[in-house]
Amino acid sequence: MKKLIKTMIVEDERIILDDLLAIIDWKAEGFDIVATAPNGKIGLRQYELYQPELILSDIRMPLVNGLTMMKSIKLKNPSIHFLILSAFDEFDYAKDAIRLGAEDYILKTEISQEYLHEKLQTIYNKMNHETDTAITAFEKKLVDYISTPMIHCIDDLNEVFETIAAFHTPALFEQIYELSCDTVYQQFTHLGVPDKFKKPELSAYADLKEWLYKCLKDLEEIDNLVFKKQYPPIIINAHEYIYHHYMEPDLKLQTIANHVGLSSGRLSVLFKKETGRTVNDVITDTRIQKAKELLSSGRYKVYEVSELVGYKTSQYFSTIFFHQTGQYPNQYRKGLDQ
Structure with missing residues (x-):
């Protein structure tokens, strides 16, 4: 069964409204008519009550016209979709509506089952894809x-x-x-x-x-408890130091060993024995995971991400990122946008 898109029709001519409601099986097309209105003023009220996702609206109507209603609703909900009902002599208004963000227009003189089906399926597919x-x-x-x-x-x-x-x-x-x-x-x-x-x-x-x-926050606490039960305190200490200092370019085994009070050789052996991984593995994984978060945000350039996660050059960062993920940073970010 198709997912139904909540739809409202705003039309002041009763005969046209009745034709629209009767000419096609709206639910079979994927639309649920949740409300109708004879003008933009009542349309605004009905929008608040029923929260439609799609509005079919005439342009010239008493009290509040279709364009004014559309502007008002778009300010509240930019994602809402509009189809404009237009006569030939209203075509300039229809073009204004398109500029304001309407998806398309329906010519009242062309309304037929086939014509309406084509228009509705186009908007249905677009809305579902979005x-x-x-x-x-x-x-x-x-x-x-x-x-x-x-x-x-x-x-x-x-x-x-x-x-x-x-x-x-x-x-x-x-x-x-x-x-x-x-x-x-x-x-x-x-x-x-x-x-x-x-x-x-x-x-x-x-x-x-x-x-x-x-x-x-609950998951973090549980994760910490699980981690602390699994490893000795000195390994936990080393892990926590990495998580709080991964952004420092000079972070290395010796720095962490100094922090936990062991020689670098002793820490290296103990860390590998307890976790099955090297200290450098954890440093790299932590940096790359954080880099993914920063790239996903879309707020930083690649070289900025590189600096924020502790790499001195973006070239080296890109090489490590590719080795860890199979993608270069820009490729990873583009993949998120697709």
């Missing part, structure tokens, strides 16, 4: 975020939610909510404590973000 892309990006960032053994902060979580900022609609919330719950549950399960997960009852993005942040 939301699918946003959800995929959200999932990738959320998984990267909660699986990163770093100290999390609310700004990082805000970056995760930026991927769906333009799609903060009630219709999308359920998908994001379920995806978030599944992702967090998997992480609790990965740490061996699935019983610690409690699925909340939430209905708003702000509440979901707050719940996620709390879960992530």
Whole structure:
């Protein structure tokens, strides 16, 4: 069954509205008509009540016209989609609507089942592609975020939610909510404590973000406990030093050995014996994981990321990044945008 897109029709001519409602099976096309309105003033009120994702609107209407209504709603919800109902003598207005962000226009004189089907399927496919892309990006960032053994902060979580900022609609919330719950549950399960997960009852993005942040802090505590049970204190100390100093270009085995009070040779042997990895492996993994986060944010150039994670040159950073991930930094970032 098709996912239904909540739709509102705003049209002041009753005969045209009735024709639109009757000429096609809207639900079969993937649209649920949740409201109608005879003018832009009532359309604004209906929008607040029903939160449609798509609005089909006439342009010339009494009280508040279609363009004014569209501007007002777009200010509140830039991601909402509009199809304009236009007569031939309103074509200049229709072009204005396109410039304001309307997807397309429907000529009233051309309305037929075939014509409407073509227009609706185009917008249906576009809207679903946009939301699918946003959800995929959200999932990738959320998984990267909660699986990163770093100290999390609310700004990082805000970056995760930026991927769906333009799609903060009630219709999308359920998908994001379920995806978030599944992702967090998997992480609790990965740490061996699935019983610690409690699925909340939430209905708003702000509440979901707050719940996620709390879960992530809980996961950090559990992760730390698991880690501390698994390794002796001196190894934990070395790990924590790396996590807090990875951004220093001169961080190396000798520096960490001095911090924990061992010779570099002794620390190297003990670290490898206890963890199965070298100190340099952990330094590199930590830097590359943090680099992924910074690249994902889209706020930094490659050379800036290189400096922020402790590499003296962007060329060397790119080489290490490729060795670890199979992609160069720019390729990794482009992959996130696709």
